[in-house]
Amino acid sequence: MDTHKLIKPLFASSVAAIFTISVPALAEGVSAGTLIENTATATYEDGEGPQTVDSNTVVVRVDELLDVTVTSLDGGPIGADPGEAVLTFEVTNQGNGPEAYELSVNPAIAGNDFDTIVVNIAVDTNGNGTYDPGVDEILTAPEATQVLEADEALTVFVIVTVPDGVVDGQASDIELTAEAVTGIGVPGTVFAGQGVDGGDAIVGPTGADGSAIGSLLVGITSVDLTKSVSVVDPFGGTSAVPGSIATFTIIATVGGSGSVDDLIVADAIPEGTAYADESITLDGADLTDASGDDAGEGSDATGISVDLGTVAGGTVHTVTFDVTID
Amino acid sequence: MNNLKKIVAALLAIGCAAGPLAVNAQELNAVEVSGDVKAVQTSVDESGNETTQLVDPGVIIPGGRLVFGTDYTNNSDESAENFVVTNPLPSAVRLAPNADPDLIVSVDGGETWGTLAALSVTTEDGIARSATHGDVTHVRWTLASIAPGESGRLEYPAIIR
Numbered sequence: 001m002d003t004h005k006l007i008k009p010l011f012a013s014s015v016a017a018i019f020t021i022s023v024p025a026l027a028e029g030v031s032a033g034t035l036i037e038n039t040a041t042a043t044y045e046d047g048e049g050p051q052t053v054d055s056n057t058v059v060v061r062v063d064e065l066l067d068v069t070v071t072s073l074d075g076g077p078i079g080a081d082p083g084e085a086v087l088t089f090e091v092t093n094q095g096n097g098p099e100a101y102e103l104s105v106n107p108a109i110a111g112n113d114f115d116t117i118v119v120n121i122a123v124d125t126n127g128n129g130t131y132d133p134g135v136d137e138i139l140t141a142p143e144a145t146q147v148l149e150a151d152e153a154l155t156v157f158v159i160v161t162v163p164d165g166v167v168d169g170q171a172s173d174i175e176l177t178a179e180a181v182t183g184i185g186v187p188g189t190v191f192a193g194q195g196v197d198g199g200d201a202i203v204g205p206t207g208a209d210g211s212a213i214g215s216l217l218v219g220i221t222s223v224d225l226t227k228s229v230s231v232v233d234p235f236g237g238t239s240a241v242p243g244s245i246a247t248f249t250i251i252a253t254v255g256g257s258g259s260v261d262d263l264i265v266a267d268a269i270p271e272g273t274a275y276a277d278e279s280i281t282l283d284g285a286d287l288t289d290a291s292g293d294d295a296g297e298g299s300d301a302t303g304i305s306v307d308l309g310t311v312a313g314g315t316v317h318t319v320t321f322d323v324t325i326d
Numbered sequence: 327m328n329n330l331k332k333i334v335a336a337l338l339a340i341g342c343a344a345g346p347l348a349v350n351a352q353e354l355n356a357v358e359v360s361g362d363v364k365a366v367q368t369s370v371d372e373s374g375n376e377t378t379q380l381v382d383p384g385v386i387i388p389g390g391r392l393v394f395g396t397d398y399t400n401n402s403d404e405s406a407e408n409f410v411v412t413n414p415l416p417s418a419v420r421l422a423p424n425a426d427p428d429l430i431v432s433v434d435g436g437e438t439w440g441t442l443a444a445l446s447v448t449t450e451d452g453i454a455r456s457a458t459h460g461d462v463t464h465v466r467w468t469l470a471s472i473a474p475g476e477s478g479r480l481e482y483p484a485i486i487r
Contacts, residue, residue, distance in 0.1 A: 029387070029388020029389065029486070029487055030388055030418040030486060030487050034418050036363075036386070036392075036416045036418045036419060036486070037416055038361060038363060038394045038413065038415075038416055039361065039413075039414075040359060040361055040394075040396040040411050040412065040413040040480075041411070041412050041413075042357060042359045042396075042398065042409060042410065042411045042412075043408075043409075043410045043412075044357055044406040044407060044408060044409040044410070044472070045406070045407045045408050046356050046357075046402065046404055046405075046406050046407070047404050051356070051357070051406075053357060053358070053359050054359070055359040055360055055361035055396050056360060056361050057361065058361045058362055058363040058394070060363055060383045060386050060392070061386060062386050062387065062388070062418065062486065063385055063386050063387050065387050065388065096387075096388055190385060199386075200384075200385055202385050202387050204387075
Protein backbone atom coordinates (compact mmCIF):
# COMPACT_ATOMS: atom_id res chain seq x y z
CA MET A 1 0.00 0.00 0.00
CA ASP A 2 1.13 3.50 -0.75
CA THR A 3 0.62 5.37 2.47
CA HIS A 4 1.76 8.59 0.90
CA LYS A 5 -1.26 8.56 -1.30
CA LEU A 6 -3.50 8.34 1.74
CA ILE A 7 -2.52 11.69 3.05
CA LYS A 8 -1.99 13.39 -0.26
CA PRO A 9 -4.94 15.61 -0.99
CA LEU A 10 -6.00 16.30 -4.54
CA PHE A 11 -8.56 18.59 -6.00
CA ALA A 12 -11.52 17.08 -7.74
CA SER A 13 -15.23 17.27 -8.01
CA SER A 14 -17.32 15.45 -5.48
CA VAL A 15 -20.82 14.57 -4.53
CA ALA A 16 -22.93 15.90 -1.75
CA ALA A 17 -23.35 13.52 1.11
CA ILE A 18 -26.34 13.29 3.36
CA PHE A 19 -25.79 13.55 7.04
CA THR A 20 -28.10 14.55 9.82
CA ILE A 21 -27.62 14.71 13.53
CA SER A 22 -29.26 16.80 16.19
CA VAL A 23 -27.05 18.01 18.98
CA PRO A 24 -28.04 20.67 21.48
CA ALA A 25 -25.41 23.37 21.59
CA LEU A 26 -23.97 23.38 25.09
CA ALA A 27 -21.09 25.36 26.45
CA GLU A 28 -19.95 22.34 28.41
CA GLY A 29 -19.84 19.97 25.48
CA VAL A 30 -22.24 17.74 23.65
CA SER A 31 -24.96 16.15 25.71
CA ALA A 32 -24.58 12.71 27.16
CA GLY A 33 -26.37 10.18 25.01
CA THR A 34 -25.72 12.07 21.78
CA LEU A 35 -24.94 9.66 18.95
CA ILE A 36 -21.94 10.58 16.84
CA GLU A 37 -22.51 8.99 13.46
CA ASN A 38 -20.02 9.09 10.62
CA THR A 39 -20.59 8.03 7.02
CA ALA A 40 -18.28 8.60 4.07
CA THR A 41 -19.46 8.66 0.48
CA ALA A 42 -17.18 7.70 -2.42
CA THR A 43 -17.61 8.51 -6.08
CA TYR A 44 -15.49 7.20 -8.94
CA GLU A 45 -15.65 6.22 -12.55
CA ASP A 46 -15.16 2.76 -13.97
CA GLY A 47 -15.87 1.18 -17.32
CA GLU A 48 -19.59 1.42 -16.68
CA GLY A 49 -19.59 5.15 -15.88
CA PRO A 50 -19.92 7.18 -12.64
CA GLN A 51 -20.46 5.18 -9.47
CA THR A 52 -21.43 6.19 -5.93
CA VAL A 53 -20.95 4.10 -2.84
CA ASP A 54 -21.57 4.87 0.82
CA SER A 55 -19.52 3.45 3.63
CA ASN A 56 -21.20 1.83 6.56
CA THR A 57 -22.18 4.30 9.31
CA VAL A 58 -20.10 4.11 12.46
CA VAL A 59 -21.80 5.22 15.65
CA VAL A 60 -20.47 6.09 19.07
CA ARG A 61 -22.51 7.44 21.93
CA VAL A 62 -21.34 10.32 24.09
CA ASP A 63 -20.98 9.25 27.69
CA GLU A 64 -22.03 11.24 30.73
CA LEU A 65 -19.54 13.51 32.45
CA LEU A 66 -20.15 14.01 36.15
CA ASP A 67 -19.16 17.51 37.19
CA VAL A 68 -20.56 19.97 39.69
CA THR A 69 -19.64 23.29 41.22
CA VAL A 70 -20.96 25.00 44.33
CA THR A 71 -20.66 28.74 44.93
CA SER A 72 -21.80 31.02 47.72
CA LEU A 73 -24.31 33.60 46.56
CA ASP A 74 -23.88 35.72 49.69
CA GLY A 75 -21.98 38.87 48.86
CA GLY A 76 -20.02 38.58 52.09
CA PRO A 77 -20.52 37.45 55.66
CA ILE A 78 -24.16 37.28 56.70
CA GLY A 79 -24.92 39.45 59.70
CA ALA A 80 -26.25 37.24 62.46
CA ASP A 81 -27.27 37.19 66.06
CA PRO A 82 -28.41 34.29 68.24
CA GLY A 83 -31.24 32.53 66.42
CA GLU A 84 -31.84 31.58 62.80
CA ALA A 85 -29.61 32.57 59.93
CA VAL A 86 -29.88 31.66 56.24
CA LEU A 87 -26.95 31.19 53.86
CA THR A 88 -27.47 31.00 50.11
CA PHE A 89 -25.55 28.83 47.64
CA GLU A 90 -25.78 27.81 44.01
CA VAL A 91 -25.22 24.25 42.81
CA THR A 92 -24.50 23.97 39.08
CA ASN A 93 -24.44 20.80 36.99
CA GLN A 94 -21.24 21.29 34.99
CA GLY A 95 -21.58 17.90 33.33
CA ASN A 96 -23.22 17.06 30.04
CA GLY A 97 -26.13 15.01 31.28
CA PRO A 98 -28.92 15.08 33.86
CA GLU A 99 -27.72 14.41 37.39
CA ALA A 100 -28.93 14.83 40.98
CA TYR A 101 -26.62 15.85 43.80
CA GLU A 102 -26.56 14.86 47.42
CA LEU A 103 -25.96 17.84 49.68
CA SER A 104 -24.26 17.97 53.05
CA VAL A 105 -23.30 20.78 55.38
CA ASN A 106 -20.28 21.02 57.66
CA PRO A 107 -20.78 23.72 60.29
CA ALA A 108 -17.53 22.96 62.13
CA ILE A 109 -14.87 24.65 60.01
CA ALA A 110 -11.39 25.09 61.45
CA GLY A 111 -10.93 28.64 62.70
CA ASN A 112 -14.58 29.21 63.59
CA ASP A 113 -15.17 31.41 66.65
CA PHE A 114 -18.30 29.33 67.21
CA ASP A 115 -20.13 26.58 65.34
CA THR A 116 -23.71 26.88 64.19
CA ILE A 117 -26.29 24.11 64.33
CA VAL A 118 -27.61 23.09 60.93
CA VAL A 119 -31.40 23.12 60.88
CA ASN A 120 -32.31 22.44 57.26
CA ILE A 121 -31.19 22.49 53.68
CA ALA A 122 -33.84 23.93 51.38
CA VAL A 123 -34.05 24.52 47.65
CA ASP A 124 -35.38 27.72 46.10
CA THR A 125 -38.63 26.15 44.91
CA ASN A 126 -40.16 29.39 43.69
CA GLY A 127 -36.93 30.61 42.18
CA ASN A 128 -36.97 34.05 43.78
CA GLY A 129 -33.52 33.78 45.36
CA THR A 130 -34.88 34.30 48.88
CA TYR A 131 -35.68 31.65 51.45
CA ASP A 132 -39.44 31.50 51.94
CA PRO A 133 -40.38 29.23 54.86
CA GLY A 134 -43.28 26.99 53.96
CA VAL A 135 -42.78 27.61 50.25
CA ASP A 136 -39.24 26.50 49.51
CA GLU A 137 -38.88 22.75 49.76
CA ILE A 138 -36.90 21.48 52.71
CA LEU A 139 -34.81 18.46 51.74
CA THR A 140 -35.11 15.33 53.80
CA ALA A 141 -32.39 12.73 54.24
CA PRO A 142 -30.69 11.78 52.05
CA GLU A 143 -30.65 15.43 51.15
CA ALA A 144 -30.51 15.18 47.37
CA THR A 145 -31.51 17.79 44.84
CA GLN A 146 -33.88 17.05 42.02
CA VAL A 147 -32.21 16.01 38.78
CA LEU A 148 -30.50 19.01 37.23
CA GLU A 149 -30.12 19.15 33.47
CA ALA A 150 -26.69 19.86 32.00
CA ASP A 151 -25.68 23.44 32.84
CA GLU A 152 -28.70 23.90 35.11
CA ALA A 153 -28.12 25.76 38.38
CA LEU A 154 -30.12 25.43 41.58
CA THR A 155 -30.24 27.89 44.46
CA VAL A 156 -29.89 26.17 47.82
CA PHE A 157 -30.46 27.63 51.27
CA VAL A 158 -28.77 26.42 54.42
CA ILE A 159 -30.67 27.35 57.55
CA VAL A 160 -28.62 27.35 60.72
CA THR A 161 -29.06 28.35 64.33
CA VAL A 162 -26.56 30.71 65.88
CA PRO A 163 -26.12 29.65 69.52
CA ASP A 164 -26.74 31.91 72.48
CA GLY A 165 -23.69 33.39 74.10
CA VAL A 166 -21.96 34.51 70.90
CA VAL A 167 -20.20 37.83 71.14
CA ASP A 168 -20.37 40.74 68.76
CA GLY A 169 -17.78 40.37 66.00
CA GLN A 170 -17.40 36.59 66.19
CA ALA A 171 -17.37 34.76 62.88
CA SER A 172 -18.34 31.27 61.74
CA ASP A 173 -18.04 29.50 58.41
CA ILE A 174 -20.15 26.65 57.11
CA GLU A 175 -19.39 24.50 54.10
CA LEU A 176 -21.96 23.12 51.66
CA THR A 177 -20.86 20.10 49.62
CA ALA A 178 -22.63 18.58 46.63
CA GLU A 179 -21.78 15.10 45.37
CA ALA A 180 -23.09 13.50 42.19
CA VAL A 181 -25.58 10.82 43.17
CA THR A 182 -24.17 8.49 40.53
CA GLY A 183 -20.81 8.64 42.28
CA ILE A 184 -17.67 10.62 42.91
CA GLY A 185 -14.00 9.85 42.56
CA VAL A 186 -10.78 10.87 40.91
CA PRO A 187 -11.35 12.34 37.44
CA GLY A 188 -11.71 9.54 34.94
CA THR A 189 -13.41 7.11 37.28
CA VAL A 190 -15.97 5.18 35.22
CA PHE A 191 -19.38 4.06 36.41
CA ALA A 192 -20.18 1.55 33.70
CA GLY A 193 -23.69 1.69 32.32
CA GLN A 194 -24.81 4.41 34.73
CA GLY A 195 -24.85 7.26 32.24
CA VAL A 196 -27.59 8.52 29.95
CA ASP A 197 -29.30 5.82 27.87
CA GLY A 198 -27.19 3.11 29.45
CA GLY A 199 -23.90 4.73 28.49
CA ASP A 200 -21.09 5.10 30.94
CA ALA A 201 -20.83 7.87 33.52
CA ILE A 202 -17.35 9.30 33.94
CA VAL A 203 -16.08 11.51 36.74
CA GLY A 204 -15.01 14.85 35.25
CA PRO A 205 -12.37 17.35 36.31
CA THR A 206 -14.26 18.45 39.41
CA GLY A 207 -14.24 14.92 40.82
CA ALA A 208 -18.05 15.00 40.59
CA ASP A 209 -18.22 16.92 43.83
CA GLY A 210 -17.93 20.54 44.83
CA SER A 211 -18.17 22.68 47.89
CA ALA A 212 -18.27 26.30 48.95
CA ILE A 213 -17.98 28.24 52.18
CA GLY A 214 -20.57 30.63 53.52
CA SER A 215 -19.78 32.99 56.39
CA LEU A 216 -21.63 34.45 59.34
CA LEU A 217 -20.53 37.48 61.31
CA VAL A 218 -22.21 38.20 64.61
CA GLY A 219 -23.45 41.74 64.73
CA ILE A 220 -25.10 42.31 68.07
CA THR A 221 -26.27 45.86 68.46
CA SER A 222 -27.32 47.70 71.57
CA VAL A 223 -29.37 50.85 71.93
CA ASP A 224 -28.86 53.09 74.93
CA LEU A 225 -31.20 56.01 75.58
CA THR A 226 -30.12 58.73 78.00
CA LYS A 227 -32.61 61.41 78.94
CA SER A 228 -31.81 64.68 80.65
CA VAL A 229 -33.65 67.93 81.26
CA SER A 230 -32.72 71.54 81.67
CA VAL A 231 -35.09 74.28 82.86
CA VAL A 232 -35.13 77.99 82.18
CA ASP A 233 -37.54 80.02 84.29
CA PRO A 234 -39.18 83.32 83.26
CA PHE A 235 -36.76 85.17 85.43
CA GLY A 236 -33.59 83.92 83.86
CA GLY A 237 -33.01 81.27 86.48
CA THR A 238 -33.40 77.50 86.40
CA SER A 239 -36.36 77.09 88.75
CA ALA A 240 -39.26 74.84 87.78
CA VAL A 241 -42.08 77.32 88.24
CA PRO A 242 -45.18 77.93 86.12
CA GLY A 243 -44.04 79.42 82.85
CA SER A 244 -40.62 77.77 82.99
CA ILE A 245 -39.52 76.01 79.82
CA ALA A 246 -38.04 72.55 80.27
CA THR A 247 -35.87 71.18 77.47
CA PHE A 248 -35.63 67.40 77.36
CA THR A 249 -32.60 65.85 75.65
CA ILE A 250 -32.62 62.19 74.62
CA ILE A 251 -29.32 60.75 73.45
CA ALA A 252 -29.68 57.48 71.51
CA THR A 253 -26.42 55.53 71.31
CA VAL A 254 -26.32 52.48 69.04
CA GLY A 255 -23.40 50.15 69.84
CA GLY A 256 -22.00 47.00 68.25
CA SER A 257 -20.98 46.06 64.74
CA GLY A 258 -24.46 45.48 63.33
CA SER A 259 -27.32 47.87 62.83
CA VAL A 260 -30.86 48.31 64.07
CA ASP A 261 -33.88 48.89 61.87
CA ASP A 262 -36.85 51.16 62.49
CA LEU A 263 -35.39 52.82 65.55
CA ILE A 264 -37.97 55.27 66.86
CA VAL A 265 -37.32 57.56 69.79
CA ALA A 266 -40.63 58.51 71.44
CA ASP A 267 -41.53 60.29 74.62
CA ALA A 268 -44.75 61.42 76.30
CA ILE A 269 -45.37 64.94 77.49
CA PRO A 270 -45.15 64.92 81.33
CA GLU A 271 -48.26 65.76 83.31
CA GLY A 272 -48.39 69.31 84.43
CA THR A 273 -46.58 70.52 81.34
CA ALA A 274 -47.61 71.52 77.84
CA TYR A 275 -45.73 70.66 74.68
CA ALA A 276 -44.02 73.66 73.10
CA ASP A 277 -45.12 73.48 69.46
CA GLU A 278 -42.48 72.97 66.78
CA SER A 279 -39.72 72.42 69.33
CA ILE A 280 -38.38 69.04 68.22
CA THR A 281 -34.77 68.94 67.04
CA LEU A 282 -32.74 66.02 65.73
CA ASP A 283 -28.97 66.40 65.93
CA GLY A 284 -29.45 70.19 66.17
CA ALA A 285 -31.80 70.50 63.19
CA ASP A 286 -35.42 71.53 63.59
CA LEU A 287 -38.20 69.07 62.83
CA THR A 288 -41.86 69.87 62.26
CA ASP A 289 -44.74 68.59 64.35
CA ALA A 290 -46.58 67.33 61.28
CA SER A 291 -46.28 63.65 60.51
CA GLY A 292 -44.94 62.42 57.22
CA ASP A 293 -42.91 65.45 56.13
CA ASP A 294 -39.82 64.58 58.12
CA ALA A 295 -38.63 62.17 60.78
CA GLY A 296 -40.40 63.93 63.63
CA GLU A 297 -43.95 64.47 64.82
CA GLY A 298 -45.23 65.95 68.00
CA SER A 299 -48.34 67.07 69.86
CA ASP A 300 -49.40 67.68 73.42
CA ALA A 301 -51.71 64.64 73.38
CA THR A 302 -49.46 62.00 71.80
CA GLY A 303 -46.04 63.27 72.76
CA ILE A 304 -43.13 63.33 70.39
CA SER A 305 -41.55 60.70 68.22
CA VAL A 306 -38.55 60.73 65.90
CA ASP A 307 -38.06 57.92 63.38
CA LEU A 308 -34.33 57.30 63.02
CA GLY A 309 -34.83 54.42 60.56
CA THR A 310 -31.90 52.04 60.21
CA VAL A 311 -29.03 53.04 62.44
CA ALA A 312 -25.58 51.48 62.22
CA GLY A 313 -23.65 50.49 65.29
CA GLY A 314 -21.38 53.23 66.57
CA THR A 315 -23.86 56.02 65.83
CA VAL A 316 -25.20 58.63 68.26
CA HIS A 317 -28.33 60.71 67.68
CA THR A 318 -29.61 63.52 69.87
CA VAL A 319 -33.29 64.45 70.07
CA THR A 320 -34.57 67.46 72.02
CA PHE A 321 -38.01 68.97 72.67
CA ASP A 322 -39.41 71.65 74.94
CA VAL A 323 -42.36 71.74 77.33
CA THR A 324 -43.85 74.62 79.28
CA ILE A 325 -44.59 74.08 82.96
CA ASP A 326 -48.19 74.85 83.78
CA MET B 327 3.35 14.45 9.76
CA ASN B 328 5.43 11.70 11.30
CA ASN B 329 2.77 11.18 13.93
CA LEU B 330 0.14 10.81 11.28
CA LYS B 331 2.18 8.19 9.48
CA LYS B 332 2.51 6.27 12.72
CA ILE B 333 -1.20 6.43 13.24
CA VAL B 334 -1.82 5.23 9.73
CA ALA B 335 0.58 2.36 10.23
CA ALA B 336 -1.10 1.41 13.48
CA LEU B 337 -4.47 1.47 11.84
CA LEU B 338 -3.30 -0.73 9.00
CA ALA B 339 -2.15 -3.28 11.53
CA ILE B 340 -5.52 -3.16 13.23
CA GLY B 341 -7.26 -3.46 9.89
CA CYS B 342 -5.31 -6.58 8.99
CA ALA B 343 -6.05 -8.19 12.31
CA ALA B 344 -9.73 -7.53 11.89
CA GLY B 345 -9.84 -9.81 8.89
CA PRO B 346 -12.00 -9.47 5.79
CA LEU B 347 -14.48 -6.66 5.76
CA ALA B 348 -18.14 -7.42 5.75
CA VAL B 349 -19.71 -7.50 2.33
CA ASN B 350 -23.37 -6.75 1.95
CA ALA B 351 -25.27 -4.50 -0.39
CA GLN B 352 -21.99 -2.95 -1.39
CA GLU B 353 -20.82 -6.07 -3.18
CA LEU B 354 -22.33 -4.74 -6.36
CA ASN B 355 -19.77 -1.97 -6.33
CA ALA B 356 -16.36 -2.57 -7.70
CA VAL B 357 -14.89 -0.42 -4.95
CA GLU B 358 -15.73 -1.24 -1.40
CA VAL B 359 -15.74 1.51 1.25
CA SER B 360 -15.79 0.74 4.95
CA GLY B 361 -15.79 3.18 7.85
CA ASP B 362 -14.62 2.82 11.42
CA VAL B 363 -13.88 4.99 14.43
CA LYS B 364 -11.05 4.73 16.90
CA ALA B 365 -10.30 6.61 20.08
CA VAL B 366 -6.92 8.22 20.60
CA GLN B 367 -5.40 7.04 23.85
CA THR B 368 -2.44 8.93 25.23
CA SER B 369 -0.24 7.30 27.79
CA VAL B 370 2.94 8.40 29.52
CA ASP B 371 5.66 5.86 30.22
CA GLU B 372 7.98 5.79 33.20
CA SER B 373 10.48 8.14 31.58
CA GLY B 374 7.77 10.66 30.83
CA ASN B 375 7.48 10.02 27.11
CA GLU B 376 4.01 10.45 25.72
CA THR B 377 2.75 7.84 23.34
CA THR B 378 -0.55 7.75 21.58
CA GLN B 379 -2.31 4.74 20.23
CA LEU B 380 -5.63 4.09 18.59
CA VAL B 381 -7.98 1.88 20.50
CA ASP B 382 -11.58 0.85 20.18
CA PRO B 383 -13.69 3.65 21.59
CA GLY B 384 -14.39 3.18 25.27
CA VAL B 385 -15.25 6.32 27.13
CA ILE B 386 -16.65 9.00 24.83
CA ILE B 387 -16.73 12.39 26.50
CA PRO B 388 -16.48 16.02 25.41
CA GLY B 389 -12.86 16.82 24.68
CA GLY B 390 -12.04 13.23 23.77
CA ARG B 391 -10.12 12.51 20.59
CA LEU B 392 -11.37 10.23 17.86
CA VAL B 393 -10.05 9.16 14.48
CA PHE B 394 -12.61 8.41 11.79
CA GLY B 395 -11.26 6.11 9.10
CA THR B 396 -12.48 4.92 5.75
CA ASP B 397 -10.91 1.84 4.17
CA TYR B 398 -11.29 1.36 0.46
CA THR B 399 -10.56 -1.62 -1.73
CA ASN B 400 -10.87 -1.95 -5.46
CA ASN B 401 -12.24 -5.48 -5.84
CA SER B 402 -12.69 -5.27 -9.56
CA ASP B 403 -10.30 -6.03 -12.37
CA GLU B 404 -10.43 -2.51 -13.72
CA SER B 405 -9.10 0.70 -12.28
CA ALA B 406 -11.40 3.22 -10.61
CA GLU B 407 -10.73 6.72 -11.84
CA ASN B 408 -11.24 10.06 -10.10
CA PHE B 409 -11.96 8.39 -6.76
CA VAL B 410 -13.42 10.98 -4.37
CA VAL B 411 -14.38 10.29 -0.78
CA THR B 412 -16.52 12.91 0.92
CA ASN B 413 -17.06 12.73 4.66
CA PRO B 414 -19.38 15.16 6.46
CA LEU B 415 -18.20 15.76 10.01
CA PRO B 416 -20.68 14.76 12.69
CA SER B 417 -21.82 18.00 14.27
CA ALA B 418 -20.81 16.69 17.69
CA VAL B 419 -17.14 16.77 16.72
CA ARG B 420 -14.70 19.30 15.34
CA LEU B 421 -11.70 18.65 13.20
CA ALA B 422 -8.67 18.22 15.44
CA PRO B 423 -5.83 20.75 15.14
CA ASN B 424 -3.40 17.95 14.26
CA ALA B 425 -5.28 17.24 11.02
CA ASP B 426 -3.15 17.35 7.87
CA PRO B 427 -3.01 21.06 6.92
CA ASP B 428 -3.20 20.01 3.27
CA LEU B 429 -6.48 18.19 3.83
CA ILE B 430 -9.23 19.52 1.58
CA VAL B 431 -12.15 20.71 3.69
CA SER B 432 -15.36 22.68 3.44
CA VAL B 433 -16.63 25.12 6.06
CA ASP B 434 -19.96 25.83 4.38
CA GLY B 435 -21.66 22.47 4.19
CA GLY B 436 -19.85 21.28 1.09
CA GLU B 437 -20.43 24.32 -1.14
CA THR B 438 -16.82 25.39 -1.46
CA TRP B 439 -13.62 23.49 -0.83
CA GLY B 440 -9.99 24.16 -0.08
CA THR B 441 -7.32 23.80 2.54
CA LEU B 442 -8.40 25.23 5.87
CA ALA B 443 -5.88 28.05 5.57
CA ALA B 444 -7.47 29.16 2.30
CA LEU B 445 -11.02 29.34 3.62
CA SER B 446 -12.86 31.98 5.59
CA VAL B 447 -16.23 32.24 7.23
CA THR B 448 -18.52 35.25 7.65
CA THR B 449 -19.73 35.90 11.16
CA GLU B 450 -23.27 36.94 12.00
CA ASP B 451 -22.29 40.61 12.00
CA GLY B 452 -20.94 40.33 8.49
CA ILE B 453 -17.24 40.26 9.25
CA ALA B 454 -15.12 37.67 7.46
CA ARG B 455 -12.53 35.79 9.48
CA SER B 456 -10.17 32.93 8.79
CA ALA B 457 -11.77 29.54 9.12
CA THR B 458 -10.76 27.42 12.08
CA HIS B 459 -10.84 23.68 12.67
CA GLY B 460 -14.15 24.08 14.46
CA ASP B 461 -15.73 25.51 11.32
CA VAL B 462 -15.05 22.46 9.17
CA THR B 463 -18.24 20.74 8.00
CA HIS B 464 -16.79 18.25 5.51
CA VAL B 465 -13.48 16.66 4.62
CA ARG B 466 -12.68 15.20 1.23
CA TRP B 467 -9.96 13.12 -0.38
CA THR B 468 -9.39 12.66 -4.08
CA LEU B 469 -7.31 9.89 -5.65
CA ALA B 470 -6.69 10.05 -9.37
CA SER B 471 -6.94 6.31 -9.78
CA ILE B 472 -7.15 3.08 -7.80
CA ALA B 473 -5.62 0.11 -9.52
CA PRO B 474 -7.37 -3.29 -9.47
CA GLY B 475 -6.80 -4.93 -6.12
CA GLU B 476 -5.45 -1.74 -4.57
CA SER B 477 -6.63 -0.76 -1.12
CA GLY B 478 -5.92 2.02 1.29
CA ARG B 479 -7.17 4.04 4.16
CA LEU B 480 -8.28 7.63 4.62
CA GLU B 481 -8.78 9.17 8.00
CA TYR B 482 -9.28 12.39 9.87
CA PRO B 483 -8.78 13.20 13.55
CA ALA B 484 -11.59 14.80 15.51
CA ILE B 485 -12.25 16.15 18.98
CA ILE B 486 -15.63 15.70 20.61
CA ARG B 487 -17.20 19.10 21.18
